[in-house]
Amino acid sequence: MATFVKIQRKGQVTIPTRLRAQLGLSGGDVVEARAHRGRIVLTPTPVVDREYTPYQRRVIDARLAKAEADVKAGRVSKAYSDHREFTTDLHSAAARLLPHKD
Numbered sequence: 083m084a085t086f087v088k089i090q091r092k093g094q095v096t097i098p099t100r101l102r103a104q105l106g107l108s109g110g111d112v113v114e115a116r117a118h119r120g121r122i123v124l125t126p127t128p129v130v131d132r133e134y135t136p137y138q139r140r141v142i143d144a145r146l147a148k149a150e151a152d153v154k155a156g157r158v159s160k161a162y163s164d165h166r167e168f169t170t171d172l173h174s175a176a177a178r179l180l181p182h183k184d
Contacts, residue, residue, distance in 0.1 A: 105126055106135035106137075108136060111126065112126075112127045113126050113127060114127050
């Protein structure tokens with residue numbers, strides 16, 4: 083769906099909210115502007131400081147806070163020396179949960 087924007091007196095153009103959200107752009111972000119076959123092409127340019135969109139950062143921060151709360155409350159699993167020890171423990175736990183066939 084095409085979106086039309088008006089060029090302001092000083093050449094400024096507003097990128098509509100829907101498009102900014104779709105691309106994860108926010109105020110202060112940098113875009114590359116170039117002419118290509120009679121069109122103006124704006125390409126988001128990643129900034130080194132910003133690897134996640136604001137929404138992604140909120141989700142990550144919430145999950146980290148929950149994990150930290152779990153650790154502080156002692157809700158953690160034991161440490162295993164290697165994958166074999168983990169697998170053995172996993173099978174033991176599964177055997178305790180499953181009904182025995184006698």
